[in-house]
Amino acid sequence: MTVYGASYEPSGLRKPNGKIVGGATELLLQDETPDGGINTRVSKSSSGRPVQVASVPTRISWPANLKPQDYEALFVRTVSDRLRYLIEDIEPGVHQFIELHYVRKTGEVLHKRWFWQVCNRIDSVFAERPGWVFDRVSWRYPSGDKLIFDVTRSGGSHFWHEKHVYCGLMMSEHAMARLNEEDISGFSLHEYATVQR
Numbered sequence: 001m002t003v004y005g006a007s008y009e010p011s012g013l014r015k016p017n018g019k020i021v022g023g024a025t026e027l028l029l030q031d032e033t034p035d036g037g038i039n040t041r042v043s044k045s046s047s048g049r050p051v052q053v054a055s056v057p058t059r060i061s062w063p064a065n066l067k068p069q070d071y072e073a074l075f076v077r078t079v080s081d082r083l084r085y086l087i088e089d090i091e092p093g094v095h096q097f098i099e100l101h102y103v104r105k106t107g108e109v110l111h112k113r114w115f116w117q118v119c120n121r122i123d124s125v126f127a128e129r130p131g132w133v134f135d136r137v138s139w140r141y142p143s144g145d146k147l148i149f150d151v152t153r154s155g156g157s158h159f160w161h162e163k164h165v166y167c168g169l170m171m172s173e174h175a176m177a178r179l180n181e182e183d184i185s186g187f188s189l190h191e192y193a194t195v196q197r
Contacts, residue, residue, distance in 0.1 A: 001151045002191055003124075004176050006169045008073035009188035016066055018074050021103065022059030027076070028052045037121070037163035038137050045077060046168065048121025048161035050096045056115050062102035068111050071186030078102075078113040083184055087116070090175050091158045095119045118169060120160035124153040126195050127164075138164050148193045 010016065027044035030052055034040060039047045060074055070083040079087070084097055096117035101109045126149060127134070131142040147167060154160065158175040161168075171179075176189060 001194055001196060002173045002176075003149050003151065003154070003194055004171045004173070005167055005190040005192060006171045007188045007190070008071065008077075009186060011066070011069055011185070016063055016072075016074055018061040018063070018102075020057045020059070020075055021061050021107070023057040023100070024055045025057065025075075026055060028055035035121075035163070036137060037123070038166065039161065045117070046161050048118060048163070050119050051117050053098055056098045056100065058100050059103050059107075060100065060113075061105055062110055064104050064110060068102060068113065069186035070184045072113070073186075076100075077116045077118075079116045080113065082182070084114045084116070086178060086182055086184065087159065090178055091120075094157075095159065118159050118161055120157045121163055122154055122157055122160045122170075123163040124149045124151070124160075125162055125165045126150045134164070138166070146193065148195060151194045151196050 028051060029040065029044055029047055030050045032040050040049065044051060057076060062068065068080070070080040072078050078100065087095060096119055098115040100113050100115050102111040102113055103109050125139060125147060127139050133140045147165060158172040160170045162170060179187065
């Protein structure tokens with residue numbers, strides 16, 4: 001069994017230009033209570049916790065001649081209708097989706113999108129290894145060591161953020177396979193080694 005790190009991959013050579021033109025500009029979590037892990041106060045989008053609806057942008061300017069991919073990451077993560085339905089089919093009722101729009105500079109709506117907040121926060125990194133030391137909220141490990149994940153600790157989750165290491169959006173083998181089947185665009189995937197105990 002394999003897990004994947006998923007990052008944003010622009011359709012062209014560079015990330016599209018735009019700006020937030022409606023709604024809020026800074027995400028706020030519904031609950032920022034410290035839990036011994038990272039990102040509850042620093043990187044809200046990578047916290048694995050729901051956000052306050054009023055803190056989400058509602059309108060983002062977008063190049064009129066560029067069709068958005070299923071997954072885009074301009075200021076916030078957004079997904080197409082079909083990717084939202086696929087995520088909900090893979091992991092029903094877990095993640096947060098809030099409607100927003102990509103618009104022209106004039107304000108005309110170009111595309112309906114969904115803000116996507118991943119709402120699984122898991123500690124599944126395999127840290128029982130030489131030189132790994134827990135430091136306050138995260139693991140420090142020897143230079144050159146690669147992350148390995150324990151699939152028995154991910155609890156059947158398919159999209160998540162790690163609680164004690166900085167590694168971005170994580171995805172299960174099942175989720176990756178479903179995204180490939182549906183030819184979902186916008187992701188670059190990195191395969192991680194796993195253990196199963």
